[in-house]
Amino acid sequence: MSFDITPTAAQHDLARRTHEFAEQVIRPVAADYDQRQEFPWPVLEEAAERGFYSPLFYRDLIGDPTGLSLPMFMEELFWGCAGIGLAVVMPALALSAIGQAASPEQMLQWAPECFGTPGDLKLAALAISEPEGGSDVRNLRTTARRDGSGPDADWIIDGHKMWIGNGGIANVHVVNAVVDQELGHKGQALFIVPGGTPGLDMVRKLDKMGCRASHTAELKLTGVRVPAGNLLGGQEKLEYKLARAREAVEGARHSGSATLGTFEQTRPMVAAQALGIARAALEYVTEYANRREAFGAPIIDNQGIAFPLADLATGLDAARLLTWRASWMAATGVPFERGEGSMSKLAASELAVRTTERAIQTMGGWGYVKDHPVEKWYRDAKLYTIFEGTSEIQRIVISNALGAADGKPPLHVDLEPTGGPLNRMFGRGTPARTQVGNTALSMKDRVPAPVMQMAMKVLRPPRK
Numbered sequence: 001m002s003f004d005i006t007p008t009a010a011q012h013d014l015a016r017r018t019h020e021f022a023e024q025v026i027r028p029v030a031a032d033y034d035q036r037q038e039f040p041w042p043v044l045e046e047a048a049e050r051g052f053y054s055p056l057f058y059r060d061l062i063g064d065p066t067g068l069s070l071p072m073f074m075e076e077l078f079w080g081c082a083g084i085g086l087a088v089v090m091p092a093l094a095l096s097a098i099g100q101a102a103s104p105e106q107m108l109q110w111a112p113e114c115f116g117t118p119g120d121l122k123l124a125a126l127a128i129s130e131p132e133g134g135s136d137v138r139n140l141r142t143t144a145r146r147d148g149s150g151p152d153a154d155w156i157i158d159g160h161k162m163w164i165g166n167g168g169i170a171n172v173h174v175v176n177a178v179v180d181q182e183l184g185h186k187g188q189a190l191f192i193v194p195g196g197t198p199g200l201d202m203v204r205k206l207d208k209m210g211c212r213a214s215h216t217a218e219l220k221l222t223g224v225r226v227p228a229g230n231l232l233g234g235q236e237k238l239e240y241k242l243a244r245a246r247e248a249v250e251g252a253r254h255s256g257s258a259t260l261g262t263f264e265q266t267r268p269m270v271a272a273q274a275l276g277i278a279r280a281a282l283e284y285v286t287e288y289a290n291r292r293e294a295f296g297a298p299i300i301d302n303q304g305i306a307f308p309l310a311d312l313a314t315g316l317d318a319a320r321l322l323t324w325r326a327s328w329m330a331a332t333g334v335p336f337e338r339g340e341g342s343m344s345k346l347a348a349s350e351l352a353v354r355t356t357e358r359a360i361q362t363m364g365g366w367g368y369v370k371d372h373p374v375e376k377w378y379r380d381a382k383l384y385t386i387f388e389g390t391s392e393i394q395r396i397v398i399s400n401a402l403g404a405a406d407g408k409p410p411l412h413v414d415l416e417p418t419g420g421p422l423n424r425m426f427g428r429g430t431p432a433r434t435q436v437g438n439t440a441l442s443m444k445d446r447v448p449a450p451v452m453q454m455a456m457k458v459l460r461p462p463r464k
C-alpha cells in the first residue's frame, strides 16, 4: 500500500457528513458551552445518532488501511469546536489504550461500556497523568498491589490522577498504575476502574482556559478494589512483560524513547484536531480581511496582513501532509523510527497557536472580544502544545530518533519499493531505458511519424 492522498468516495462522504454535523450542530452552540463550561450531552446524543459515537465507528476508522479516515474525521469535527470535539472523541483515547493492552475478551466486554448506545450514552476516561508526573511518565506514583496470592486475587489501587478527560463522570476509567517499583515505567500496568467504584473520587472539575465544553478533573484513588479480570492483558501477560523488563532493566534506564514512543500512534489523531482549529481560524480571518476596510481598501490588500496568512496557509498544508503521512504509517504498520508521529503533533499544534494568534491580530480589537470566535479558538489551540506530550517532549522524541538514526536515510529511501524487476530495469534514468530511447530517436528520420509516435508511447516510463 503506497501513500496516496486521493480520498475514496467513502472518505469524502465521511468528511462531508462530519462537516455538516460540525456546521449545523456544533458551531451554533459552541460559544454557549464554552462560556458555561458545561458537558455537551445533547451534542453527544446527536453524534451517536449520526454514527460518530460507537466502538465500531472507531474500529472502522483505525482499520482504514489508507490511514486517512481518522485525520479527515478529526479535522472536520474540531473545525466545529475543540471543546465539544474532545467530549465526543474522549472515549476513543481510552479505547485505543484498551485496544493496545487488552485480551480480545476484555475488549469485547469493555468497548461497548465506553460509548453506550443512543439514549443511554456512556463515557470513558484515560487516566495516566498525575500531579507530579505529566511529561515524565517514569515519575507516576499511583500503585496497584494484589490482595492475596491466588490467580483470582483482587487488585488494590491507590493514587492521585490529574488532568483526566471525563475523569470521575466516566463509566470506564482506564488507569495506569505501578505494579513493580523497581522497574520504573516498565513496571506499570493498565486497569479498568468502573465509574462508581468505592474509593474512586473526583476531587474537582478543573476550570480551564480553553476546550471548556470538555470535562477535565482531578481524581483520587484510595484503596480502590478491582477484580483480577480488570488488569488489561491479564496476569500471565503482565508477568511475561515484567520478566522481560527485568532482563532489559539496564538498557531501559538509559532510554526514554520506548515509553514516549507508545504515544506516537495517537499523536496524528491529536494533530488532526489541531488542524481543525487552525483551519477554522484561517478561513474566518481571511474572509474578515477581505471584507474589513481601512484607509479606503480591504485590509488584505496590505502585504502586512496578507503575507502572514499566506505563510499560515502553507504551514497548514505542510502540517496536514505530516499528519496524513503519520496516520498512513500507523495504519500500514510502518514503524515511527524518525519520530514521525511527534513531528505531526508538533507541527500541527504550533501552527494552530500561531494561526489563532494571528487571527486575533488581523481582526484588531474585534479579535480580542467574544463577539467573534477567534479568541476562543486561541484559548482552545493552546492546549494542543501541552497535552498528549508537550512541544518540548515532541522535540525530545524527534531529536532522540535523529540521534538513534545515526545517518539513516529519509523514510522514502528506506521503505520497501513497490513494482517488479521490469520497473527497476526500465525505470527513469536507467542505462537500458536510455539506450533504447537513443536507438529509437536515431531512427526518427527513417521511420514514418505515426510509427515513431507509437514507439514513443510504448517507450513511456513505468507508471510508478
Ligand SMILES: Cc1cc2nc3c(=O)[nH]c(=O)nc-3n(C[C@H](O)[C@H](O)[C@H](O)COP(=O)(O)OP(=O)(O)OC[C@H]3O[C@@H](n4cnc5c(N)ncnc54)[C@H](O)[C@@H]3O)c2cc1C
Pocket (backbone or CB within 6 Å): 126, 127, 128, 129, 130, 131, 132, 133, 134, 135, 136, 162, 163, 164, 165, 166, 208, 211, 216, 383, 386, 387, 388, 389, 390, 391, 392, 393, 396
Ligand atoms: C486540558 C487538559 C486535558 C488533559 N487530558 C488528559 C487526559 O485525559 N489523560 C491524561 O492522562 N492526561 C491528560 N492531560 C495531561 C497532559 O498530558 C499533561 O499536562 C502534559 O503531559 C504535561 O505534563 P505536566 O502538566 O505535568 O507538565 P510538566 O511535565 O511538569 O512540564 C512542565 C514544562 O516543562 C517542560 N519539560 C518537562 N520535561 C522536560 C524536558 N525533559 N526537557 C524540556 N522540557 C521539559 C514541559 O514541556 C513543560 O513546558 C491533560 C492536560 C490538560 C491541560
